[in-house]
Amino acid sequence: ELSLRLNALVNAEALSEIAEEIGLPDLIRAGSDVRGLDGRKRVNLRADALESLIAVLYLDGGLDAARAFIHRYWQPRSQAIGAARRDAKTELQEWAHQAAAGAAPAYRIDGREGPDHDPLFTVSVKVGQFAPAIGSGRSKREAEQAAAAALLLREGVWLNEGSAA
Incomplete structure (x- = not known):
């Protein structure tokens, strides 16, 4: 049960939603081949970009900066999940x-x-x-x-x- 709840917080869809929430896709410079993506590939691209942002926060500001970002955007989601549905x-x-x-x-x-x-x-x-x-x-x-x-x-x-x- 716990692993299902954690997975719901870190799967590509959740990461993509957070990336969208903070406006990250608007900051990504991409060629026309990437801009035309839709569906699963677009979700994965946004998820990867958010993971990269967290890594940059960690490298630049240390664990406290990365932790603060994660708490800010994942805390509300973790409370809303309750019993996560299985895929x-x-x-x-x-x-x-x-x-x-x-x-x-x-x-x-x-x-x-x-x-x-x-x-x-x-x-x-x-x-x-x-x-x-x-x-x-x-x-x-x-x-x-x-x-x-x-x-x-x-x-x-x-x-x-x-x-x-």
Whole structure:
């Protein structure tokens, strides 16, 4: 439970949100190839930029400066998290262990479309005797998460996206 809560504070989405909150993306000088990014790549770029900013704060101002920044932006989030929800793949793994007699989810890449710089993956996931579910995303991981979420929703484990029944 604690590791899930901590992960919710330091995953790429959380870092990207904080970067956006402090206006960091507006300060990044990037070429047209980077400016045109969207989705997962943009989130990762913002997360990486925030990690770099924290490193600079540490190198320039020491541990106290880095700690003050982290406390300022993560304290409200840590209080709001409560019981962090698991990502869909983790939730599906745990549900499959109980519902399908220990069967592990099996992911399969069913398709890849689009140019190399902006692919769209289609993935299916199957657990035991349950019918497969399909998801798509801009990365294999994103497509796997979408497929896992689709199966959890269909089987009533989640009532809506990311919400346990």
